[in-house]
């Protein structure tokens with residue numbers, strides 16, 4: 001049982017490593033090369049706690065495949081883009097913020113405030129969010 005799980009995990013990490021950008025911190029987290037507090041992972045995505053949380057719950061969801069930002073997505077990525085939302089729903093449920101609500105953010109480029117150039121969705125909750133945005 002444990003051996004089967006270990007083989008499954010090893011093969012998933014090998015696939016992620018194959019598609020990663022060696023200079024990218026989020027690729028390194030998804031592939032297990034760099035440590036992070038991972039709350040969920042499967043073949044397509046990795047979700048982990050933000051190192052500088054802005055609210056009691058602050059999780060980042062990244063595609064395991066390196067995509068720089070929304071500017072680089074193609075129609076081939078439509079499944080993974082939708083899957084980021086499905087995963088946000090899962091993460092919110094696991095962290096108990098479904099009912100209270102939460103904010104999902106994808107920053108793009110310098111005006112968008114993107115600092116890590118591997119597409120990611122922030123899931124932020126556990127308190128009432130502030131307005132206005134922008």
Ligand code: 5GP
Pocket residue numbers: 025036037048049050051052053060106107113114115116117
């Ligand atoms: P952005 O500003 O690009 O939308 O968000 C990047 C986020 O990644 C920031 O909230 C930042 O705190 C987080 N971050 C940057 N480096 C690391 C890291 O090495 N580990 C984790 N867990 N989060 C990181």
Ligand code: ZN
Pocket residue numbers: 020021024025026027028065066067117118
């Ligand atoms: Zn990357």
